[in-house]
Amino acid sequence: MTRSPTGTKLAQQQDQPGVAYRRCGCRGEDGKQLGFSCPGLEHVSHGRWYFAVQVDGVDGRRTRIRKGGFATEADARTAMAQLQSLPSAEAVARTWTVGRWLRFWLAEIERHEAVRASTLAGYRRVVDGYLIPELGHIRVSKLRTKQVQRALDRIASRHTRTGRLIAASTVHGIRAVLRSALSHARRTGLVGFNAAWRIKTPNGVRAYPVVWTPAREREWRLHGVRPRVACWDLPHLGRFLEAVQDDRLFALWWLVALHGLRRGELAGLRWQDLDLVGRELTVREQMIVIDGQTLLGPPKSEAGRRTLALDETSVKIFRQYRREQARLRGGKLDVLDPLFTRVDGSPMRPDWLTREFQRRCADLGLPPVRLHDIRHGSVSIDGAAGVPLKLTSQRAGHSSVVTTVDIYQHVFPETAHAEVAKTAALILRHAKLRMRSGGASQA
Structure with missing residues (x-):
């Protein structure tokens, strides 16, 4: 009769390549399993056979693999040998969830x-x-x-x-x-194929931002119907900037309109990033919030590290802003201090900046947009102003001009009408049409 090792003997054998043992699920009067101490294990037909083996884990530590339910010791040892013949990573895969x-x-x-x-x-x-x-x-x-x-x-x-x-x-x-x-x-050899490949997911329709035209604004004011994502047209942006020109954060709002910085980038700017002599602003970091904690980290992508040119108006705005901040801080502005802060001088969080923007929009009664939508508008203004696409993409911190064109750049109605007039004029140079009321007759 083959006897299984006791718990003590089993513990002594754990340093061996593997061990087979027999145990049962009987319980004592206290309700706990008897395991190796069950007197019924004296009988060869009582209990089931198990094996325990240790393999090298993918995390660098030894992993114990146990498996049971075998009718005989031979079955348990055969299964153990099969497991030991596998690469260690594949063996671990049979135990790791x-x-x-x-x-x-x-x-x-x-x-x-x-x-x-x-x-x-x-x-x-x-x-x-x-x-x-x-x-x-x-x-x-x-x-x-x-x-x-x-x-x-x-x-x-x-x-x-x-x-x-x-x-x-x-x-x-x-x-x-x-x-x-x-x-x-x-x-790492843990699995032989990727079960997440060839998975069907919802198609979904990307919400492309549209421009708040007068017709869309009327629909919103009369019936509350609004696009999922929309950006202001130039008159809306002009109304906003005129209304906040005496705001202590006007330099920030102007910077968003001009260059479309991300809110994390705005919160991460420091005084050392502003060069009014060279008329440049350098984006080096962004503020991120993780588990409620604010951290300074690199921009969203490597293209996010960029230097932006400032026009003469921007330089005047920032000189005025610097004078005002120096007065509030007692004449001391450390180069490592945040460029934009809250009223008490503490750093602003990106979500706080969002709420400040939304509050001002609501007070002015302007069509609702997100702060990020001003970034869309800034890229679109570049297009209307004829700025080369490559330069617009660099200013926005995009890794590819495809992102700039496909997602961010939209056409303002004024630009569309002006451009189609140019196209029509080009056609009319080569088509002698007699125009009449109600349309054109064929020549």
Whole structure:
């Protein structure tokens, strides 16, 4: 009769390549499992066989793998031998859950500083809010495309706090995070394929900003109908700047209108970034908020590090602003102090800046726009002014002119009418048309 090792003997054998043992699920009077101490284990037919083996984990630590439910010791040892024949990463994949792998992947990214802090924070929100609740319990080695598809379908059917379906772009972002994590798992040998590839996600329609024309403004004022995303036309922007010209942050609002800086970039500017002699403003950092904590970090992309030229009007505005700030600070302006602050001199957060802008818009009764929409408008003004596209893209801090044209640059009605008149004039040079009331007759 083959006897299984006791708990003491099993503990002594843990340093061996692997061990097979027998235990049962009987419980004593206290309700606890008897395990190795069950007297019934004296009988060969009592209990089930298990094995325990240690392998090198992908995290550099030894991982113990235990598996049971075998009828005989031979079955347990055969399964153990099969597991030991696998590469260690593949063996680990049979024990690690998707949730454990995702947390390990995030820790690796943070340890190697592979992405910006704000990007990592976004990854964590996706992992904790969507991926672990939906897929975290599944073994990495058992994850299949069908399971991922069903999970993303469930996520896509959720509703936001406003009652709308979750945005298609959000679902795309969730899939991208999972795909990246599983790509890393594949590179380490943990899995043989990426279950997040070939996944169907909602198509969604990108909300392209439109211009607040007089017709759209009337519709909004009469019926409350408004575009999802819209930017002001030139008269709206002019009304705003005229109304806030005595505002203590007028230099900031002017800078947004002229160069379309991101709100994090505005909050991250310091006095050392402003060169009124050379008439330049340098964007080096941006302020980001992670878990309620404000941090200074690099711009959104490498193209975000840029030097912007200032015109003579901008120089006059900033000279006046500097004089006023020096008076409020007792004549002392440290080069490392924030360029723009709150009333009490404390640094401004990007979300605070958003609220300040919205409050001023509401007070003025202007059509609603986001602060970021002024950035769209700034790029569009460049187009109306005939600024070369490459220069506009550089000023906006875009990595590609495609982003500038496809997403940010819109055509103002005045520009559209002026340009179509040029096109019509060119055609009329070569088409001798007799014009009459109600239209043109053929020549």
